[in-house]
Amino acid sequence: MSAQGVTFINGAIESGASTLRIVGSRMASVGEGPEPGDVVIDLHDARLLPGLINAHDHLQLNNFGRLKYRSHYTAVGDWIADVAAYLQTNAQLKAFEAVPREQRVLLGGIKNLLSGVTTVAHHDPLYGCLISDAYPVSVVSQYGWSHSLLIDGEERVRRSYQATPAAWPWIIHAAEGIDETATAEFEQLDALGCIAQNTLIVHGIALKRVQRQRLIEAGAGLIWCPASNLHLFDHAAEVGDLIERGRVALGTDSRLSGSRDLLNELKVAREIAGLDDRTLQALVTTNSAQLLRLTDRGVLRAGAAADILVVPRMPLADASRADICLVMSRGKMLYADRHYAGALAPPSSWVEVSVDGRPKAMDRRLAMLWAQSGLQEPGLDVSAAGWRAA
Known part of the structure; x- marks a missing residue:
């Protein structure tokens, strides 16, 4: 019986495949369907790329x-x-x-x-x-x-x-x-x-x-x-x-x-x-x-680190920070549109933020670190984050 994973379907992948399955911190397969028990994320033709x-x-x-x-x-x-x-x-x-x-x-x-x-x-x-x-x-x-x-x-x-x-x-x-x-x-x-x-x-x-x-x-x-x-x-x-x-x-x-x-x-x-x-x-x-001799990064293939970027169907150089739909590092959602965050992680693990005027979700622990730093990043607003009351 296979381990529970996350399978992205209906994605635009450069190789021509449309699915990617992740188990834990690694990519398990490209071009194959979900296994029983998987969380299934429909990308609706958005681009699926390796993390940059x-x-x-x-x-x-x-x-x-x-x-x-x-x-x-x-x-x-x-x-x-x-x-x-x-x-x-x-x-x-x-x-x-x-x-x-x-x-x-x-x-x-x-x-x-x-x-x-x-x-x-x-x-x-x-x-x-x-x-x-x-x-x-x-x-x-x-x-x-x-x-x-x-x-x-x-x-x-x-x-x-x-x-x-x-x-x-x-x-x-x-x-x-x-x-x-x-x-x-x-x-x-x-x-x-x-x-x-x-x-x-x-x-x-x-x-x-x-x-x-x-x-x-x-x-x-x-x-x-x-x-x-x-x-x-x-x-x-x-x-x-x-x-x-x-x-x-x-x-x-x-x-x-x-x-x-x-x-x-x-x-x-x-x-x-x-x-x-x-x-x-x-x-x-x-x-x-x-x-840089990174054998498990920069590619979508079985065995690579589950570093994932989802952006709309547009040239990468046309994309802005607010356009980014999802960033996963080693299989963990860190920054995303809220509907992706809700599908991939429990509500207690992320908070609502704003990036360049667009509502987004960020990993809760990361948002806490950022808010406590006292620094400012133009365009990033964590004031709506619910972690203070958690």
Whole structure:
């Protein structure tokens, strides 16, 4: 006798299937009908996707707004220096920085969850709160990283790469700028032995065609953050040749320079590169999973983690946070339209909230954490949540 599960029917799945069955935290089957005792959810032709993957964020930096102090930059070091200087003198920025890191990290998780993201690659130390069961999204935990050659220097970068298991991704900001120094960083990394099959360069604005070809030959990849790049440099990386080879994943960067969320980043990517919906979807699902070595994410197949996104029948880049019908992480409903929440979870486990003026449901424990943080996320209102009286 099979275990009780949840079966979604009449969904629009890219493979052409229309059903997906979940048991516990895993997908049990795709294209097969429900088993006796299953909860059956009729999607009425809505799109059923794997939870999205944000390939680059700094989860503790999303309470800041976008910062820059010149019309545009040529070198990222100038922007870093400007931000550091203003943090010393600007009272508002100092107040943002003074918010406890655990609260700021929670905001980063909420930002991602509300845009359909279930997995994030965090480009900083793996703080303990990020691997808590209470955290809103899954955070990549098997990775090596260095900030950049500018911040860490050649020897620390080399040691970081050498200490990273070959089966894990190694992630570094590089070629972030439009000057010769940014272009030369690729050659520095290559000379250090840091361009290999698990290397992921973040930004890569200054990469030349021959350098991108070297990335492809090495089996490495690029994490593309076009909104951040345009904001700071008025340029974004050339990615067409890398996309053709499946070597690009999409990331938001933090809100210090990047998009509000991954749905906005998809819109920017479509606008500047003319990418179709299938290609854009791959940048935040299958490509990201492959480059980040996430074998159970980014796909709808038996055995994969039950990370699920349901959106209306529209191009993904047209969707907004309010359009999202359902986000499940490891088989648990975290954010949804209220009728989905009512079908998937007992009333005691979720509360009513509002997102961009649209009534929604959110996991009760998550809503409690958010309300207690005292932070604000524009468009998210938990004031109607019933947990205070529970």
